[in-house]
Amino acid sequence: MRVVIVGGTSGIGLAAAARLAGDGAEVVVTGRSAERVEAAVKQLGDRAAGEAVDARDTGAMRELFARIGRVDHLVITVTGRGPAGPLRSLTAQALVEAVRNKLVPHLLTAQAALDVMAPEGSITFVTAASAGSAFPACPPWRRSTARWSPRCRAWRSSWGRSG
Numbered sequence: 131m132r133v134v135i136v137g138g139t140s141g142i143g144l145a146a147a148a149r150l151a152g153d154g155a156e157v158v159v160t161g162r163s164a165e166r167v168e169a170a171v172k173q174l175g176d177r178a179a180g181e182a183v184d185a186r187d188t189g190a191m192r193e194l195f196a197r198i199g200r201v202d203h204l205v206i207t208v209t210g211r212g213p214a215g216p217l218r219s220l221t222a223q224a225l226v227e228a229v230r231n232k233l234v235p236h237l238l239t240a241q242a243a244l245d246v247m248a249p250e251g252s253i254t255f256v257t258a259a260s261a262g263s264a265f266p267a268c269p270p271w272r273r274s275t276a277r278w279s280p281r282c283r284a285w286r287s288s289w290g291r292s293g
């Protein structure tokens with residue numbers, strides 16, 4: 131079983147990679163920093179490989195999946211740090227950055243992988259608890275991947291087995 135974890139060089143992604151590799155999966159972890167990729171692969175052991183790719187670069191992500199080949203499961207844990215605060219202090223730039231750094235890489239990574247996903251494969255989007263509840267410090271624009279479940283169901287029905 132081959133699992134690709136985009137954003138798998140630290141935090142939740144790295145922990146998931148360690149668990150999956152420990153269970154016998156072949157794991158491929160990615161992140162922007164080549165140093166962190168190298169350190170993660172070293173930590174994960176023989177069943178791991180890694181590549182430094184920015185998930186916001188759609189062309190590079192397509193090339194990555196073409197190199198990897200068949201993927202059984204794809205986990206996307208790319209994080210997009212952004213400012214928190216009330217609506218009054220929101221700027222257009224902050225809003226665009228929040229979407230650009232999280233929503234865009236999550237969606238376009240999934241799209242880039244469609245042609246190599248195994249028929250019974252899965253795509254997991256790691257979002258945040260704030261997607262389902264209201265936290266004062268985490269207003270709606272921070273939740274750029276909020277409320278994904280209905281959207282995922284819609285994508286699944288539109289892409290069928292190809293996505």
Ligand SMILES: NC(=O)c1ccc[n+]([C@@H]2O[C@H](COP(=O)([O-])OP(=O)(O)OC[C@H]3O[C@@H](n4cnc5c(N)ncnc54)[C@H](OP(=O)(O)O)[C@@H]3O)[C@@H](O)[C@H]2O)c1
Nearest residue numbers: 137138139140141142161162163184185207208209257258
């Ligand atoms: N930590 C929490 O308590 C928590 C709770 C709920 C939800 N979440 C969500 O879970 C996800 C992961 O959180 P985390 O705390 O585990 O984050 P993290 O430790 O900061 O890890 C983020 C990973 O994504 C990579 N990454 C970030 N931007 C990228 C990009 N543009 N292209 C490719 N890789 C990129 C990072 O590597 P590079 O920086 O080298 O690219 C790193 O491997 C996030 O979406 C977060 O919102 C976290």
